[in-house]
Amino acid sequence: MSDLPVPTVGDEAGWVREHLGALLVDEVRPSSIRGGQTLADAALAAFDVAGYANRRNEVWPVAARGASRLSPYIRHGLLTLPRVWRDVRGPSADVAKFRDELLWQEYARHLYFRVGLEMGRSLRFSVLERGAPAPERAGWPDDMACVALVTRELRDEGWLPNQARMWLASHWSVRGGRGWRDGEDLMFRHLLDGSRAANRVGWQWTVGALTGKPYGFSRQQVERRAPGVCGTCALKSQCPIQQWPDDHEPEPRPMADPRLRRGTVEPTAAEGGIPDQVWITAESLGDDDPALRAYPHLPAVFVWDAPLLARLRLSSVRLVFLAECLADLSTRRELEVRVGEPTVELAGRRLAATDAPVPGWRSRAAAVGPVAVEEWPWLVPPHGGPVTSFTAWRRSARI
Numbered sequence: 001m002s003d004l005p006v007p008t009v010g011d012e013a014g015w016v017r018e019h020l021g022a023l024l025v026d027e028v029r030p031s032s033i034r035g036g037q038t039l040a041d042a043a044l045a046a047f048d049v050a051g052y053a054n055r056r057n058e059v060w061p062v063a064a065r066g067a068s069r070l071s072p073y074i075r076h077g078l079l080t081l082p083r084v085w086r087d088v089r090g091p092s093a094d095v096a097k098f099r100d101e102l103l104w105q106e107y108a109r110h111l112y113f114r115v116g117l118e119m120g121r122s123l124r125f126s127v128l129e130r131g132a133p134a135p136e137r138a139g140w141p142d143d144m145a146c147v148a149l150v151t152r153e154l155r156d157e158g159w160l161p162n163q164a165r166m167w168l169a170s171h172w173s174v175r176g177g178r179g180w181r182d183g184e185d186l187m188f189r190h191l192l193d194g195s196r197a198a199n200r201v202g203w204q205w206t207v208g209a210l211t212g213k214p215y216g217f218s219r220q221q222v223e224r225r226a227p228g229v230c231g232t233c234a235l236k237s238q239c240p241i242q243q244w245p246d247d248h249e250p251e252p253r254p255m256a257d258p259r260l261r262r263g264t265v266e267p268t269a270a271e272g273g274i275p276d277q278v279w280i281t282a283e284s285l286g287d288d289d290p291a292l293r294a295y296p297h298l299p300a301v302f303v304w305d306a307p308l309l310a311r312l313r314l315s316s317v318r319l320v321f322l323a324e325c326l327a328d329l330s331t332r333r334e335l336e337v338r339v340g341e342p343t344v345e346l347a348g349r350r351l352a353a354t355d356a357p358v359p360g361w362r363s364r365a366a367a368v369g370p371v372a373v374e375e376w377p378w379l380v381p382p383h384g385g386p387v388t389s390f391t392a393w394r395r396s397a398r399i
């Protein structure tokens with residue numbers, strides 16, 4: 001479609017408004033979590049892991065939280081998992097718990113790498129999914145103070161602590177009986193860290209597809225993790241989540257796919273030759289991107305994937321975050337920015353790229369044919385053993 005000017009630091013929201021107007025679904029605004037390598041480095045340096053194990057599930061007040069809020073940077077490759085694993089230091093119990101969570105992220109990536117789009121299949125809710133998607137406010141009603149508190153943060157900031165994501169997922173599906181795929185899509189649209197890998201694992205975990213035990217959201221968790229919120233609720237004396245939700249049979253594992261038990265995925269093959277540009281995508285926008293590192297003097301190219309974005313309908317906080325990453329990168333690298341269908345925009349170029357473990361990148365790469373492909377910076381190298389559960393995957397990886 002076209003070549004765009006590069007976003008400049010400080011005017012990213014204006015840039016998104018001007019150049020991505022056709023893809024916008026809401027009023028353009030930034031999150032308080034700002035994008036870019038510079039800010040990612042600062043956030044990692046400032047994170048104090050002490051108390052993480054006890055406070056990672058706190059939701060409210062904000063000052064009580066122990067979560068790092070590093071996920072948007074991890075999601076977009078500004079902070080690789082090996083780097084975060086190495087750099088976070090502190091009390092051993094907190095570091096151990098934090099590293100466990102990094103492994104959950106890694107597990108989600110391996111699972112998605114192995115089975116790809118099949119991971120989004122759902123058996124139990126497939127009938128509901130054939131109907132129109134449930135409207136957001138019916139699934140997450142505004143008159144419950146706890147739900148309103150966290151959906152407001154999700155919409156405004158594009159981020160939530162893990163506990164609040166579980167509340168919303170559980171309220172949507174376990175209590176509300178709505179298809180988890182619809183809820184997952186809606187949450188994904190808002191999240192700065194939205195990834196099909198981790199979001200699907202999170203939703204499947206909540207509905208019990210990964211553990212056999214659905215997570216029930218009730219008033220008790222709100223009183224414990226967000227003390228004081230129930231007192232402000234118009235429904236405090238007729239709380240709709242006073243009791244544990246009715247017993248809900250866990251959703252069966254969505255796939256009887258033999259690849260869950262055993263399988264390997266071939267790395268993306270390079271066409272061979274000398275590249276003259278590095279193709280970067282939202283999977284990996286940081287200075288540690290292996291292809292950027294391997295070719296430090298080459299310019300980079302980024303394509304806003306217009307057909308994909310039109311389908312996904314992402315919130316503008318995510319688009320501004322990505323523009324912030326590009327603006328920051330352009331202070332250190334020559335950068336070309338385009339919008340359109342990536343395989344068309346990049347046709348005929350001699351590109352270097354990093355092998356992102358997601359089906360969307362791999363199918364586009366097959367059409368684009370990078371001449372050089374660098375390996376994805378795994379925290380745990382892929383193994384051919386089971387990815388049926390976090391525990392089975394971890395055991396096979398011997399960690």
Ligand SMILES: Cc1cc2nc3c(=O)[nH]c(=O)nc-3n(C[C@H](O)[C@H](O)[C@H](O)COP(=O)(O)OP(=O)(O)OC[C@H]3O[C@@H](n4cnc5c(N)ncnc54)[C@H](O)[C@@H]3O)c2cc1C
Nearest residue numbers: 067068069070071101102104105162165194195198199202
């Ligand atoms: C319904 C639901 C949807 C989710 N969707 C996403 C998503 O789209 N993208 C995403 O990155 N995470 C997702 N998660 C996982 C988790 O909630 C977020 O990674 C975490 O809340 C991010 O905040 P943080 O960086 O402060 O995490 P911290 O607690 O500080 O953890 C550090 C890092 O560990 C990883 N991590 C922590 N918890 C988990 C977890 N349960 N699963 C996978 N990785 C984890 C993340 O990379 C995170 O940045 C989801 C969880 C649920 C229950």
